[in-house]
Amino acid sequence: NAGVMQNPRHLVRRRGQEARLRCSPMKGHSHVYWYRQLPEEGLKFMVYLQKENIIDESGMPKERFSAEFPKEGPSILRIQQVVRGDSAAYFCASSPGPGWENIQYFGAGTRLSVL
Amino acid sequence: AQTVTQSQPEMSVQEAETVTLSCTYDTSESDYYLFWYKQPPSRQMILVIRQEAYKQQNATENRFSVNFQKAAKSFSLKISDSQLGDAAMYFCAFHTGTASKLTFGTGTRLQVTL
Numbered sequence: 001n002a003g004v005m006q007n008p009r010h011l012v013r014r015r016g017q018e019a020r021l022r023c024s025p026m027k028g029h030s031h032v033y034w035y036r037q038l039p040e041e042g043l044k045f046m047v048y049l050q051k052e053n054i055i056d057e058s059g060m061p062k063e064r065f066s067a068e069f070p071k072e073g074p075s076i077l078r079i080q081q082v083v084r085g086d087s088a089a090y091f092c093a094s095s096p097g098p099g100w101e102n103i104q105y106f107g108a109g110t111r112l113s114v115l
Numbered sequence: 116a117q118t119v120t121q122s123q124p125e126m127s128v129q130e131a132e133t134v135t136l137s138c139t140y141d142t143s144e145s146d147y148y149l150f151w152y153k154q155p156p157s158r159q160m161i162l163v164i165r166q167e168a169y170k171q172q173n174a175t176e177n178r179f180s181v182n183f184q185k186a187a188k189s190f191s192l193k194i195s196d197s198q199l200g201d202a203a204m205y206f207c208a209f210h211t212g213t214a215s216k217l218t219f220g221t222g223t224r225l226q227v228t229l
Contacts, residue, residue: 042219045216105162
């Protein structure tokens, strides 16, 4: 049973380019969470999605960031017009159901470097 | 606001010894789950142990156990018989029944020496 798969593991972009990060949840999981980890910091929640729905995006920056989890295919975190401050590790987690009784399982993350 | 505080940026333990990592949190909720995650150099976040706030009994997973003090809002992790493979960043986290998002502390880097 494959775990949460994120790709790419490393992504290099120049300022102004777009970054697309992909996350395939564990089999049977329909809930996806995205977190960002800046250097030497803990993970910070960004967005929580269920298939085709954004449930909670309270941690998403208001501009340039968007997320989707289509009916078919992986969840995508999209960052438009990247800036150096976007350099971070982005983690995806999935769970089989909503709420607090379900454990979130994490992928290995995508490290985004903006030149 | 919900916060998690890990006051020990770095800890060191000798192989086979015991170490305790501290964590305090703040929430006005009465129902919540607490977690310890391990992040080795590979960056993979690995769940170490989970505690339900409504359970008085402390959770245990092999060499890992917690000391959960609900009134003090304290949730420390004890690692017994430390092994070289335990070297990693350890993050304390929790989420409440009203929100699915995990709130993380800033982490404790654990070194294991021979």
